[in-house]
Amino acid sequence: MNYKNFPMVSKVVFGRGSYSQLGEILEPKRLNVNAPFIFLVDDVFEKNDWITKRIPLAYEDKIIFISAAEEPKTEQVDSLVEHIILNFKERPSGIIGIGGGTVLDMAKAVAIMLTNPGEAKDYQGWDLVKNPAIYHVGVPTISGTGAEVSRTTVLTGPDKKLGINSDYTPFDQVVLDPELTKDVPKNQWFYTGMDCYIHCIESLTGSYLNVFSQSYGEKALELCKDIFLHDTLSPEESQDKLMMASWHGGMSIAYSQVGVAHAMSYGLGYLLGTKHGIGNCIVFNHLEEFYPEGVALFKEMKAKHNIDLPTGLCKALTDEEFDIMIDVALSLAPLWENALGSNWKTIMTREKLRSLYEKM
Ligand code: NAD
Ligand code: ZN
Numbered sequence: 109m110n111y112k113n114f115p116m117v118s119k120v121v122f123g124r125g126s127y128s129q130l131g132e133i134l135e136p137k138r139l140n141v142n143a144p145f146i147f148l149v150d151d152v153f154e155k156n157d158w159i160t161k162r163i164p165l166a167y168e169d170k171i172i173f174i175s176a177a178e179e180p181k182t183e184q185v186d187s188l189v190e191h192i193i194l195n196f197k198e199r200p201s202g203i204i205g206i207g208g209g210t211v212l213d214m215a216k217a218v219a220i221m222l223t224n225p226g227e228a229k230d231y232q233g234w235d236l237v238k239n240p241a242i243y244h245v246g247v248p249t250i251s252g253t254g255a256e257v258s259r260t261t262v263l264t265g266p267d268k269k270l271g272i273n274s275d276y277t278p279f280d281q282v283v284l285d286p287e288l289t290k291d292v293p294k295n296q297w298f299y300t301g302m303d304c305y306i307h308c309i310e311s312l313t314g315s316y317l318n319v320f321s322q323s324y325g326e327k328a329l330e331l332c333k334d335i336f337l338h339d340t341l342s343p344e345e346s347q348d349k350l351m352m353a354s355w356h357g358g359m360s361i362a363y364s365q366v367g368v369a370h371a372m373s374y375g376l377g378y379l380l381g382t383k384h385g386i387g388n389c390i391v392f393n394h395l396e397e398f399y400p401e402g403v404a405l406f407k408e409m410k411a412k413h414n415i416d417l418p419t420g421l422c423k424a425l426t427d428e429e430f431d432i433m434i435d436v437a438l439s440l441a442p443l444w445e446n447a448l449g450s451n452w453k454t455i456m457t458r459e460k461l462r463s464l465y466e467k468m
Pocket of ligand 1: 208209249303
């Protein structure tokens with residue numbers, strides 16, 4: 109047995125209002141006045157003074173707004189890196205991502221690509237990154253993905269949707285300020301929150317489970333139940349708890365693996381551009397067979413919060429399109445092995461997978 113030696117975020121601050129400490133956190137990390145801090149910020153905040161005016165800009169520091177309408181692409185990472193190299197006198201002192209999983213992943217990828225030659229697509233995979241990234245900081249503004257703790261940055265490239273998984277990927281610093289999530293629209297809150305819930309179910313029922321993963325996964329699941337099933341929490345308590353659930357859920361899968369919903373959702377995402385959170389919900393809703401208790405509870409939460417999920421996504425797909433989705437999903441062997449055991453190929457045949465997609 110070769111146990112994973114897993115890198116963690118080196119520093120983390122938690123608390124409502126802790127975002128205001130960003131300036132004092134960054135200050136000692138400034139290399140010189142020509143080496144700026146670059147803030148990649150979700151463009152949903154472009155007109156939101158409350159978040160942007162608290163960004164501690166000095167010298168050559170810059171804000172670059174990023175759209176989260178689509179998940180990050182490798183070419184988008186490459187063009188941002190080129191822009192930064194061409195427009196600043198020196199390599200930045202750091203990259204700070206302020207946003208959801210989309211922007212956090214962009215920030216991680218850009219920090220890596222500023223010190224590594226070639227294109228982002230060359231590093232999609234496991235442990236392909238040779239040089240340490242520049243200093244990078246994550247400030248999540250929506251909770252659930254666990255992107256703030258993970259050792260990956262999920263990117264869609266020309267021929268695959270796959271993360272840059274490396275020891276250099278995790279943030280050097282994370283600022284967990286639950287107050288930043290207070291204006292997340294309800295449906296999005298549910299979709300991204302359910303990403304966390306599904307991480308827990310897939311981790312806790314998987315064959316890769318161990319006590320490390322279990323201890324984080326159980327805590328995250330307990331928090332998710334408090335948030336999504338009970339009426340006793342104030343909005344502030346709910347925001348605080350979801351931020352910590354996301355963290356613990358991310359820690360749980362870091363030392364185990366996700367499962368059927370994630371494998372199938374990657375297929376939907378690659379072919380149809382369906383985003384991670386909502387894609388996971390659409391898929392998980394049909395997985396009673398694999399996760400009976402988890403799906404029953406999911407349906408209860410969905411009903412309680414009046415969430416409608418799109419249907420008929422795969423209704424008009426051609427055989428070729430089904431094949432693309434099936435290929436993408438089946439290429440994720442560790443996810444299937446975790447979910448269904450070592451003889452997963454006899455359980456999840458192409459026909460079986462197609463019949464599941466046809467329901468969606
Ligand atoms: P997101 O970043 O895609 O954002 C979803 C929506 O919420 C966007 O419209 C965004 O503008 C909006 N939003 C974010 N914060 C807001 C706020 N405070 N107020 C109002 N609106 C706000 O959402 P996500 O679900 O956090 O991230 C999904 C992405 O994360 C996908 O690209 C997925 O691949 C990635 N992901 C990465 C990991 C990882 O380990 N690296 C894990 C899971 C998912
Ligand atoms: Zn996920």
